[in-house]
Amino acid sequence: MTTPENSYPVVEAMKAGGGWNELWDELLEMDPEWTELYMKMAMQPYQSGVLSPKVIQLLCIAVDASATHMYAPGTRRHIQAALDIGVTPQEILEVLKLATVVGIHSCNLGVPILAEEMEAYKQRQAAA
Structure with a gap:
């Protein structure tokens, strides 16, 4: 299953910003919804502002x-x-x-x- 562009905004932002690991491509293809949710959770420390x-x-x-x-x-x-x-x-x-x-x-x-x-x-x- 190929994921359409921009349907997974966190993943796409990580790819655009250089934070995406190509080893995750198959995971994204196999379960894009879970991967998007996981990456959203993983990015929370970057976005919360709690840590510099x-x-x-x-x-x-x-x-x-x-x-x-x-x-x-x-x-x-x-x-x-x-x-x-x-x-x-x-x-x-x-x-x-x-x-x-x-x-x-x-x-x-x-x-x-x-x-x-x-x-x-x-x-x-x-x-x-």
Whole structure:
């Protein structure tokens, strides 16, 4: 079953904003209503205003880089977003250090990504 454009506004917004994971495409195709409701629930912290965008990005980095998750694409996306809103590399590094409580692998994953993204960020800033 293919989903019509704009019939699932949260999913479409996530796709447009770069927050969609292509691994979810089959789930969307199999059960678009449930997927839309789940994504709406998952997006609530971003939309509620209770947590600042900075805190949300730092929490997402911690979760994605943690040894229990180890999701490099999400870690990269949230580091990029954090840098873009003014989070410092030092703040990101402290979050990665905190995430090591569940395993040193968080730094093995996150620190090289932070270094790569800092270089890319510097290049974007120099080109602007």
